[in-house]
Amino acid sequence: SFTVFTTIFNRELLRQPPAHVEVQTLPLAGYESELGRAARARQIDVLFCGHPFERDLGFPLEKQIILITDLQHEAFPEFFPAEIRHARQRAFASALTHAGAVGTISEHARESLRRHPDCRCQDIFLMPPALVPAEDASQLTETERALIPAGDFFLYPANLWPHKNHERTLAAFARFLARSGRACELVLTGHPAGWPELQQRWPRLPVRHLGHVRPVLLQSLLRQARALLFFSLFEGFGMPLLEAFAAGTPVLCSNTTSLPEVAGDAALTADPLDPAAMAGLMERIVHDPGLARTLAERGRQRLARYSWEQSARELHDAFCRVAGRPLSHQPATPQELPSLPFEHAPVTSRQSLLRRLARRIPGARWLAGRWRGKPASAVCGYQPDNWLLAECVFRVPPSVGRTLYLEGMPALSGELLIESGSVQQRHELTEGEKVRLELEAAAGQELRLRFSRHLPGPVPRAFLLEATNLFSEADLAPASAQR
Structure with missing residues (x-):
C-alpha cells in the first residue's frame, strides 16, 4: 500500500487514487515537520521525497529515497543567491551521504552525483520523465489561436533564468535573420520576469513573449514551429525535447550536459556559448526540408526510450531494495516541534x-x-x-x-x-x-x-x-x- 502526501496545489493529481493508495494533504506552514510526523504516525517503511530537504524530517535517511535531478548549483554557482546555494549544498550533501537510495533523471546527472565529494550512496538509479497524453487542439480558445504566428517562427519554451541562455539565443537569432534574409519570428513562453529588460536590449528583433501558456497551446505552437530552440547552458534532462519529438518538430539544442543524451541523433547540436554556430543550425533547418523531416522521424522513434511505466518499475524496485535493508543504527526519538499558525x-x-x-x-x-x-x-x-x-x-x-x-x-x-x-x-x-x-x-x-x-x-x-x-x-x- 502507498500513502501520498500532497499540498493543496497538487492534490488534484490524485483525485481518484487506486484502492491501495491513500492521500493526505499537508499544510505549507511547517511542511517538513508535518511530513515527518505523518510518516512516523503511519509507520511508513520507505519515504520517497521529490527533493532533498535541508531540515531533518525526523525520519531515517537510510529509509528515504530522494530524487535529485541535477547539481546545477555546483556547475554554475553564480546563478544562485548565496543563501539558496548554501542551503542546496547542505541538503544535497546530506542526501548523497545518508539516503537509502537516490533517483535521478539522466545518465549525465547520475555520473555527476557519483563524482560529488560527499557521495556515499551506492544505490543511484535512473527514473527519467516521459510525456503525458497530448491534449486535443480543438480545446484552444480563439484568444489562444490568435497568439500563434501565421508565418515561420522558432519556439523557445523556458523561463528567463540565467542558465537558459536567452541572451545568446537572441544574438544567434539576430545573426540568422541578417544572414538568411528570411522573415521569421521567435516565440518565447514561460515566466515573463526579466523580459522587459531583455527586450530593451533587442528592440528590433521580431520576438514575442507569450508568458505562461496552457499545455494545449504549447503543443500547438510546437507543431507549427520550424524548430524548437533549446540552447540551454545546463539541463538535468530537457523535457521540451520530448515534447518536440512528439509534435514532429525538429530540435536545435546545446551539445552540453544531458541534452546530447536525450537528443541522440534526433537533433542538431551546437556549443551554447557560440551564437554563430547556433545561427548556423537555424539556417540549415530552414533551408533543408529533407533534414527537417529526417530529424522529425528520428525524434518520434526516440520517444520509445522514455515511458512512465519503466520509471515506475525502477522506483518500485528501489522501494523494495531500501525496505529490505536493515538500519545501521536505531534512530533517536525525534523531538516533536509544534506547528504554530x-x-x-x-x-x-x-x-x-x-x-x-x-x-x-x-x-x-x-x-x-x-x-x-x-x-x-x-x-x-x-x-x-x-x-x-x-x-x-x-x-x-x-x-x-x-x-x-x-x-x-x-x-x-x-x-x-x-x-x-x-x-x-x-x-x-x-x-x-x-x-x-x-x-x-x-x-x-x-x-x-x-x-x-x-x-x-x-x-x-x-x-x-x-x-x-x-x-x-x-x-x-x-x-x-x-x-
Whole structure:
C-alpha cells in the first residue's frame, strides 16, 4: 500500500487514487515537520521525497529515497543567491551521504552525483520523465489561436533564468535573420520576469513573449514551429525535447550536459556559448526540408526510450531494495516541534517559510493573509496552514481554460457568498462536512469569498482547504524571489 502526501496545489493529481493508495494533504506552514510526523504516525517503511530537504524530517535517511535531478548549483554557482546555494549544498550533501537510495533523471546527472565529494550512496538509479497524453487542439480558445504566428517562427519554451541562455539565443537569432534574409519570428513562453529588460536590449528583433501558456497551446505552437530552440547552458534532462519529438518538430539544442543524451541523433547540436554556430543550425533547418523531416522521424522513434511505466518499475524496485535493508543504527526519538499558525510563529520562522517558498517559485508575489481593500496580488485571504479566512479575494488568471474549484471543509456551519463581477453564488456549508465547490468567474476578474461564520480568535479562519486550482504556489512567493 502507498500513502501520498500532497499540498493543496497538487492534490488534484490524485483525485481518484487506486484502492491501495491513500492521500493526505499537508499544510505549507511547517511542511517538513508535518511530513515527518505523518510518516512516523503511519509507520511508513520507505519515504520517497521529490527533493532533498535541508531540515531533518525526523525520519531515517537510510529509509528515504530522494530524487535529485541535477547539481546545477555546483556547475554554475553564480546563478544562485548565496543563501539558496548554501542551503542546496547542505541538503544535497546530506542526501548523497545518508539516503537509502537516490533517483535521478539522466545518465549525465547520475555520473555527476557519483563524482560529488560527499557521495556515499551506492544505490543511484535512473527514473527519467516521459510525456503525458497530448491534449486535443480543438480545446484552444480563439484568444489562444490568435497568439500563434501565421508565418515561420522558432519556439523557445523556458523561463528567463540565467542558465537558459536567452541572451545568446537572441544574438544567434539576430545573426540568422541578417544572414538568411528570411522573415521569421521567435516565440518565447514561460515566466515573463526579466523580459522587459531583455527586450530593451533587442528592440528590433521580431520576438514575442507569450508568458505562461496552457499545455494545449504549447503543443500547438510546437507543431507549427520550424524548430524548437533549446540552447540551454545546463539541463538535468530537457523535457521540451520530448515534447518536440512528439509534435514532429525538429530540435536545435546545446551539445552540453544531458541534452546530447536525450537528443541522440534526433537533433542538431551546437556549443551554447557560440551564437554563430547556433545561427548556423537555424539556417540549415530552414533551408533543408529533407533534414527537417529526417530529424522529425528520428525524434518520434526516440520517444520509445522514455515511458512512465519503466520509471515506475525502477522506483518500485528501489522501494523494495531500501525496505529490505536493515538500519545501521536505531534512530533517536525525534523531538516533536509544534506547528504554530503562520501569523503566530516567530518572525524568523515566518521569514524562513517565505524564503522556502521563494526558492521554489521564481518571480512570483506574496500578499499577507488579511484583506484590506483591493488586492495587489493574485491571492488574499489564504494562510499557509491551508486555512481560508472569513473574507478572501482571488484574481482569476487572464486565460482560465479550466473549471475553477475549491475543495475542503468549513470550520462552522453557515453561508458562503461568492462574488465575481455581477454574478453571485450562495452555498450552505455544514461544519466538518467535506465539500467541492465549482466557481464561476470570468478570466481576469476578481473572485470574492465571504464566509458568514469563522473560528473565534484574532485570525478569522473559516475553511480548511484540501485542494484548489484557483491559485498556485507561484502566487504566494515574494516578488524578489530568484531561482
